[in-house]
Every structure is written in C-alpha cells, then in structure tokens.
Amino acid sequence: MARRLRNVILAAVAVLWLIPSYLVVVNAFTAPAEYSGPRWWFTSFAFVDNIAVAFRTAAIGQAMWNSFLYSTGAALIAVLVAALASFAVVVMPVRRSALWFWAIYTGTILPLQVFLSPLFNGYAATSLYDTQYGMVLIYAAIAVPFAFFVIRNYMTTAPRELMEAAQLDGAGWLTMFVRIHLPVARGALVAAFLFQFLATWNDLLFGITLSTSPNVRPVMAALAELNGQYSGLGPPVILAAGIVASVPTVALFLSFQRFFVNALRLAP
Structure with a gap:
C-alpha cells in the first residue's frame, strides 16, 4: 500500500513538472500570426x-557558440584550479x-548580486x-568554490596508502597529483x-551585466533581448529559441546523469 501511494505521488509530481514543458513545446510550434494565447494542442507546425x-533577428546561433565557449573554458579552468x-x-x-x-x-x-557593481x-x-x-x-572565478567542494570531498576518501606508496617510490608532489590523484578523482x-558547464550555460545575471555585443553575449542574454527588444515577434518565436538553447544542456545531463548522482553522493 505504501509503495502504491508513493508511486501515485511520484506520478502526480511528474505530471505537474511535465505540463509546463508540454505547453512550451506546443506553443513553440504555433505560428505567430495564429497565436492569441496559450494553446493546449498543436494547431500548426511553424517550429522551424x-x-x-x-x-536571424537575435543572432541566437552566435550566442549559443559564445555560451559553449564560456561554459567549456570556464569549467575547465575552474576544475583545474x-x-x-x-x-x-x-x-x-x-x-x-x-x-x-x-x-x-x-x-x-x-549571493552573486553583491559582485555586480x-x-x-x-x-x-x-x-x-x-x-x-x-x-x-568571471565564469571561471565563480565556478571554483563549488568545484573545489566536490573535488575536495572526493579526495578525502582516497586511500592514504596510495600517497604513502608513491612517496616511498620517490614521487614528488606534482607527480602524485598528475599520475595518482587526478586519475583516481x-x-x-x-x-x-x-x-x-550547466551553471554557466544557464547564467543570465552576468550575461546581461557584463556584455552587450552580439558577438560576446551568451545565449540566455540573447533570449532576454529577444523577449524584450523584439517582443513584437510573439511568444512562439521566443519559446522555439528557448527550446533550441536548452537542447545542449538536456542532452548533456541525460548522457552523463550517473556523474551527477555520484557527485551528490560526495556531499557529506
């Protein structure tokens, strides 16, 4: 009985989470000329x-490339540091x-807002x-503390025997770091x-504060501009751009979800 009740609750929560996503997809397929309010079913297929x-209007392609550059570069630097x-x-x-x-x-x-001024x-x-x-x-700088928290917690669980054996073999600190602790962690x-990567890709705060040019601004800032400066285009255009901008993060999460679970287990 308890298991059945749990399954019902989980199913209800899943439906509540899926309804907004479903509405986003349906309305992203709607032609702007036909949009008069939120649609609950497909009436046209103008997604492309x-x-x-x-x-074409907000240079979303360039903005996605910028976000990929920032997310990859900042995450690599932060993880190394x-x-x-x-x-x-x-x-x-x-x-x-x-x-x-x-x-x-x-x-x-x-809070990140204290750093803005x-x-x-x-x-x-x-x-x-x-x-x-x-x-x-800036993205690398704000990413270091949490990356340090995750990696440090893992390194505390590494066997001390590895370090002692390496020291007996005459390994220096750099050798131990590169050849032992990096592979283990x-x-x-x-x-x-x-x-x-996901945190940087989804950031809007620093994107709208520290960038203005189309060849610099990240994708979330471009979406915000699309929603503001080009609001006459209609919600379907904005929703379609939002779906495309979310594809890389969703694909990344689904492909590497076991690493997210393992990272959560590292927290004390």
Whole structure:
C-alpha cells in the first residue's frame, strides 16, 4: 500500500513538472500570426520557421557558440584550479587546511548580486567589459568554490596508502597529483565540470551585466533581448529559441546523469 501511494505521488509530481514543458513545446510550434494565447494542442507546425526568425533577428546561433565557449573554458579552468586547491588542502602538509577550505568554500555562500557593481566598475576600468575573455574569467572565478567542494570531498576518501606508496617510490608532489590523484578523482572531476558547464550555460545575471555585443553575449542574454527588444515577434518565436538553447544542456545531463548522482553522493 505504501509503495502504491508513493508511486501515485511520484506520478502526480511528474505530471505537474511535465505540463509546463508540454505547453512550451506546443506553443513553440504555433505560428505567430495564429497565436492569441496559450494553446493546449498543436494547431500548426511553424517550429522551424520560428527558429529561423529567432536566429536571424537575435543572432541566437552566435550566442549559443559564445555560451559553449564560456561554459567549456570556464569549467575547465575552474576544475583545474579546484583540483590543485583540493590536492593542497587534503594531501599536502598545509597548515590550517580547514581555514583554507572555508576561505574558498565561502564563495558559494555569498549571493552573486553583491559582485555586480564592483565587477562592472572593474571591468569598465580594465577594458574587460564586453569581451569574451572577460566573460570566461568571471565564469571561471565563480565556478571554483563549488568545484573545489566536490573535488575536495572526493579526495578525502582516497586511500592514504596510495600517497604513502608513491612517496616511498620517490614521487614528488606534482607527480602524485598528475599520475595518482587526478586519475583516481576522475569521476569527481567530470561531475564538477558538468555542474559548472550547466551553471554557466544557464547564467543570465552576468550575461546581461557584463556584455552587450552580439558577438560576446551568451545565449540566455540573447533570449532576454529577444523577449524584450523584439517582443513584437510573439511568444512562439521566443519559446522555439528557448527550446533550441536548452537542447545542449538536456542532452548533456541525460548522457552523463550517473556523474551527477555520484557527485551528490560526495556531499557529506
């Protein structure tokens, strides 16, 4: 009886989550000229036309390439820095390792909005504003604390015998990091990369604050502009562009979902 009740509740929750997604798909297929309000069933199949309008009007294709560049570059940099910091805190004889852990992890506690004003002023003063390398830099910086949290938790579970055996063989810290701890922590590295890739891809806050040019702005900022400046195009065009922009993240999650589950298990 309890199992049946649980299944009913899960099915009801799944339906509640799927209804908005279903409405997005249905209305994205609607021709703008025929749209007079939310549709519950397909009345036309103008999805491809809506996508073409969005790509031509708001440069969604360029924005998706920008987001891919930022997400990949920032995640790689953040994972590398976080792996080095985790190795130093967990493996190397660093004094006050707990203090270093909290100093880095505190970056996940502060709301990102507190950084906007100093970041904008600093970027404007150093010519980083509205540049691709400036966007990669900020996305990598805000991604380090959480990546450090995931990788550090995994490294604490690594057998100490590996380090002791490597030290007996005369391995230095760099050799131990590259040849032992990185391969052992591969699952955590992939999980941290995926988390940061998705977080950067879905970011809107820094995208609309630190970029304006079509060749720099990420995809979420382009969608926001499509919804504002080009609102006369109609909701179907915006919804179709939103679906296309969501495809990479959905495909990535479905392909590597076991790494997300493993990452959640790393949390204490």
